[in-house]
Amino acid sequence: MHDHAPSDSSHPPRNDTGEAAALCHPRGPGGPDHVFLGADHDRNARRTWLVIGITATMMVIEIAAGTVFGSMALLADGWHMATHAAALSIAALSYMFARRHAHDPRFTFGTGKLGDLAAFGSAVVLGLVALLIGWESLVRLVHPVGIHFGEAILVAIVGLAVNIGSAVLLHQGPHAHGHHGHDHGHAHADADHHSHGHAHHHEVDNNLRAAYLHVLADALTSVLAIAALVAGRGFGWVWLDPVIGLLGALLIARWSFGLMRDSGGVLVDFLPRSETLPQKIREAIETDGARVVDLHVWQLGPGHRGAIVAISDADPRPAAEYRGRLAHLGRLSHVTIEVEAV
Secondary structure: OOOOOOOOOOOHHHHHHEEEEEEOOOOOOOOOOOOOOOHHHHHHHHHHHHHHHHHHHHHHHHHHHHHHHOOOHHHHHHHHHHHHHHHHHEEEEEEEEHOOOOOOOOOOOOOOOOOOOHHHHHHHHHHHHHHHHHHHHHHHHOOOOOOHHHHHHHHHHHHHHHHHHHHHHOOOOOOOOOOOOOOOOOOOOOOHOOOOOOOOOOOHHHHHHHHHHHHHHHHHHHHHHHHHHHHHHOOOOOOOOHHHHHHHHHHHHHHHHHHHHHHHHHOOOOOOOOOHHHHHHHHHHHOOOOOEEEEEEEEEEOOEEEEEEEEEEOOOOOHHHHHHOOOOOOOOEEEEEEOOOO
């Protein structure tokens, strides 16, 4: 049995029976909200909306030009840009929703995972794009179509330029980091025992990664198309265009699977083998005879981890003391400590 510590600081957790508990702080007056958004959340949202604006503008220009000049290549790429903008909107809208509802108590652990939910949806869309490209390439291998090489190359070059610019805006870079971790001590027996660890962490925002992969897939398609079209015009290799299309579809499918695996893992609280935080928690707690008997660690949002730690100790100490041992683990943004006597 674990006593639930009240929200004020006047009633400490009981330890006269060898048991003590410290639970998460409540929301509202007297307790911080559970806001577990990435440090670059707002910046990433602005950049995603900017890329949507660029893409939508290019879409209108291509559709208008295709209609005026009777170019099927321009029309096709213009409508492709429309689907591209729609896919990017998934990321942008999830950023907006997560920020708007960041303080909504109905989200028990905040809205930090909404980006991963959007990323999973985008990964599914990306996988469908790969299937469509693969199918169209197979059809063209069996039933070749005439290609207006000059016009198609021009469209591919313009599309490549737009996608490169968009990819630069959305690229997280090797130093992409999550929010500075805060180890919030929730021992209501002593409000001064809140421990805050500050550290930079290289965290990937899967939502931004999804948007980036969409424009990267388009850029890859443009590069492969340019290579195939140039070779087709120079050597008459009409078959090369659908063959390269198949290769591009396979690569995009691989990206889709990787994004689906990583974002889906966050949604079901799966920790990859590379995650060292559970081991670090055990090492920090298990000193002076204390032993971690139950441990749960999960991702709350980019750069944020939550943990529930059950400790068995022959000489139980206040929960705040055990929490202090975790203060250096900056990614721990929400910690629940339970202590009982051996």
